Amino acid sequence: MSDRSAIHTIKGYFYQFDYTILQILNQQNLENRLTLEEIEDLDIEAADETTAVQCKYYEKTEYNHSVIAKPIRLMLKDFIERKRNNSKKVSYKVYGYYKSGQEKLILPINLDFLKSKFLTYEKNKIEHRYHEVLVATDDELVQFISILDVDINAYEYDHQLGLIREKLIEIFGCDSFEAENYYYNNALNEIKKLSVESNVSNRKVSKSEFLIKIDNKQIVFNKWFLKLKGRTEYFKKLRSQFFSSLNTEAFDRFFLIEVNIEKYSRADLIELILIISNKYSKVTRRMPEKFCPFIFISKIDEREILEVKKIMKSSGKRCIDGYEFQGDKFSTNLMLEPISSENPIYFKFLNNSEDLETMLEACSNIVHIYQFYLKEPFFHYNNSSIKHIKIELKEASDIKEII
The missing domain is CATH 3.40.309 (Aldehyde Dehydrogenase; Chain A, domain 2)
Structure with a gap:
């Protein structure tokens, strides 16, 4: 991997960490629980509702439906399994930044678009229809669409970092230097530690716990x-x-x-x-x-x-x-x-x-x-x-x- 490619990869990791930090800081309820990498990159638990978020940063990549198709298929699989096992319901979010191509996605997504652009794909010159593999009915697919949020107009890297800095200044009453060099660094280090915990229960954190750890x-x-x-x-x-x-x-x-x-x-x-x-x-x-x-x-x-x-x-x-x-x-x-x-x-x-x-x-x-x-x-x-x-x-x- 070239140095430039490595930097883009590392920036992608930082972007995910920063997104998680911003979501924690934006929680209105101090006790809402957020879990790193359980269902998706980040799971946000608020009252009886959980949202599983897939977050990606493609600074040099044009948006194409195929880029988010696999994550959506995996979310559909999770949805079907939960529905049939009477497990806790989850909402899903695909969140990403792309260099260009956002106009290709027309929202809201309808049933035909879901099937043709995200669930149907070719592998080894053979067409696969993932909804048929899952034996998912049209009604189930419509239900899935209703709890799927696709946002491909995510914040640019530096803009998201700026929002974090502003939020830290607001919470801790500090200046810009302290926000970046004390609290942001501590927040980033805390997220990194949480993300490598093998036990999922140790990857959970609330806003109140998080603020104590980074202060x-x-x-x-x-x-x-x-x-x-x-x-x-x-x-x-x-x-x-x-x-x-x-x-x-x-x-x-x-x-x-x-x-x-x-x-x-x-x-x-x-x-x-x-x-x-x-x-x-x-x-x-x-x-x-x-x-x-x-x-x-x-x-x-x-x-x-x-x-x-x-x-x-x-x-x-x-x-x-x-x-x-x-x-x-x-x-x-x-x-x-x-x-x-x-x-x-x-x-x-x-x-x-x-x-x-x-x-x-x-x-x-x-x-x-x-x-x-x-x-x-x-x-x-x-x-x-x-x-x-x-x-x-x-x-x-x-x-x-x-x-």
């Missing part, structure tokens, strides 16, 4: 964004939002870095630590407020961490780790000792996740956590007053291009 300041950027935006644009976006020259206030910044053990290079890690330290440590006499970053490295054993600290010390970059001597207990007081030009500390090393959590609890200043992970976030810390930015990367060395 935090933990920002997640992942490889989907990298593929959609492109590597250069993705890194540029992260750099401008979180690591610009303006973002150097005297905060307590925690850099959490996962390294790939199979490709680990001590020299590369030391270079990365020096880059972080040079940008986010201010210890000179002319600086009124002096500060330096906290650094935690995941997947590195204690002996290797010790070697890295020895080299850093020999380079003239003094660091502390909260221990007076080997075998001592971790001390937050040591880690919080004042930095001065006479007592320069260029970074504070955290040896393990326990020390990291203890240190976070002890901080009274504004705290920002920047977690760089390879596949899944490796550290979780629930505190609504702390900005926790989680960024998925291919290699830890990518951090150099971001900050």
